[in-house]
Amino acid sequence: MYGWNDCILYVDLTKRRIWKEPLSKSLREAFIGGRGVNVRLLWDLTKPGVEPLSPENVLILGTGPLTGTIVPMTSRTTITTKSPATNLYVKSSMGGQFAGELKFAGYDHIVFLGISEKPAFLWINDDTVELRNAEDLWGFDVRETDSAIKRDLGDRDIRVTSIGQAGESLVKYAAIMNSVYNAAARGGVGAVMGSKNLKAIAVRGTGKITVRDPERLGEAVSKASEDLKERAAHFEYGTSRGIVNLNDIYSMPSYNFQSGYLKDGHLLAGPYLAEMGYLKAKRAQVGCFGCPIGCHLYNVVEKGPYKGYAVGPEYETSFSLGFSTGVADPEAVLKANELCNIMGLDAISTGVTISWAMESYEKGVLTKDDTDGLELRFGNAEALVKIIPMIARREGKIGALLAEGTKRAAETIGGDSWKWAMSNSKGLEISGVDLRTFKTRMLTYSVNPRGPDHLFHEVFPTPERVYEITGKDPSQLELAEGIPPPEAQFEGAFGSVIGLPTKVEAQIARWYEDRFAVTDALGICKFSGNAIHLNAGMMSEMFSAVTGVETSPEQLLFVGRRIYTLERCFNIREGFDRTLDDLPWRIMHEPADWPGISPNSKGKVASPEIVHEMQDEYYKIHGWDLKTGWPHRDTLEKLGLENIAKELETMGKMP
């Protein structure tokens, strides 16, 4: 077989049984791999209403058919399960070196069932797969786990995926990490792994990956590489650079979304960290498997109370652990980043949850008694660094409270604190964009099946793109030409000044989400942008050349839509309806009118009316019912999801 290994590895942790099954042709064709095959397996292998942290939940890791070929940037592993944070669908994806090694070992997906009686880790040595005792690893952080496994098994080329203390303590936003610093962070996938008593997966693969048409693939890769080289030049310092500009225009969410500015916040961005001598090199410098771009920073703090080293920080880390908590001290933020990494926490949810606690403390809803004596105020760097390990181990009153995430913590503490809990009704903490000033993302963050973040459709509509998306309708040309560049879109200019018709907003969202699903199914990194990820023609060319399954861009995007729709169906099966497609209360009701904000953005909220209007259009073009938000039967049938429709119908979940 070309590209794929035709193999799913099943591990029943309860019965300690390990077996292989082929990745069937129907599954490959309907869902490709990675995120796609994962969601289909999740649907089949869990029963409705499954408890996320029970033995009945499954944990699925998936790679794509392009990983292990010369297509650059194919490092992604998608992890799929039912989320303990939201009680809904979650997929979380990580880069690092794991996916390639797993492919070379001969597997496409791993499915974990049941729960191990004692702490265990899975050791995959090509064909030999065994569960090993991990009692001596339990309590180790991710870095210690990684080196202990490599040392004990005597091979430094082993690649390790593991949880840290946070996953062991079932923190609702615990991450799964590989190559030490690469996180599948969102939605508490690490807690699911912890609940299964599974500390780590170690893999060594020495096999080969063959492709159907090397010459054709070579041509496509050369073309993409040219584009990537150009792109890489614009992406020095990886994701972290955007911070400077956003902070300068008062659009960088700070103080738990009460402001758009943090004094000295630019110091948390790559160029400044490099200037101050914290970075290994004056550019982004750490690459995932097969990624010559290497978007990650590597930092070292040589002395002082915050001494340490780690990969990062990313844009989102600096947002959540720095801007949102009001901490602009680079050394403290670097330490906080390191702690999240090695203890295995989602940096977004960690920072946003701590910010919620800081605001609650300043408003008197939380007292010193609740915080175990910590002065939990915005800007308190020492408290920030102290509290992260407490969360990871659920230590003290405050550690246990914050380990539950903002939604549950606000329910426990009560008062008005839910109003500044920055998660939506699904229960996931929001990522770092102020939606009040970014209209298209009000829509995409609200409908995202896992919760309000950017990785199901990170929209940056350029004029050319909107023209393309609206079907090159000449009457739209003028509109398209009026669209400001992406940087200005952040400033609110996009939504409020241009005021694109809601129908166009809906089309933009869908244009992106199809491509995002395909990208995740193929195992490609979204940082490849227009070179691969947003270029359906390139993806279909590469997919066809690698697998020999001749597939047009349209067919590929159709698979993307099938994947995205099935994810929604899973949520519906688990109790979802339209009321959960919303945004954090503050974003919908409290205007952005802090000092310094641009007049375009002043007074703006993502009002329920605007969001609903966009959603109506969006549901309509999808063929979903406006009242429930559920897909109609013919929508599912058109996508080849007849049996899903049947199951939903039996449950009374057909509009």
Add this chain to the structure above:
Amino acid sequence: MDNILIVDYEKCNGCQYCMLVCSMAHEGYVQMSRSRVKVYKLESEALGIPMLCEHCDEPPCIPSCPVDALGKDIKSGIVSIDLQTCTGCKLCVEACPYSAVRMNPDGNKAFICDLCGGDPECAKACMPKAITWVEAKPSAIWMKNHCTDKRVEAMERLLEV
């Protein structure tokens, strides 16, 4: 030799893309153990050290071979292994100070970088320019030696961890 390969590990991001293209170019498929360059990694410190044949002026591997399978072409300067003669005894693997000789996974023969016959694929693929293929001017030769020494030092540390 008109050109030389300079490998500066301080620019290497550890992605191993060079290994993918090296294997693909020589074998028509990807298998990491068939890449003629190997990127040694210390993931906790985000370190990648690409090691490959330096085509030394006085290659210690050549005298180490009991059957004279290794040789250096005087004109091109390229060191190569005669696969017909190689018995797979691994003495050259031990003799090479650059961890550059590896064993072919099935044939049990030694293999090394062949500079892709004068058009190195890895140098073309490496975007951070950790591997470059440059004209063999005296300054470049100095740089090559300097970078090689740095890698040997870094490898010593990596092997200790």
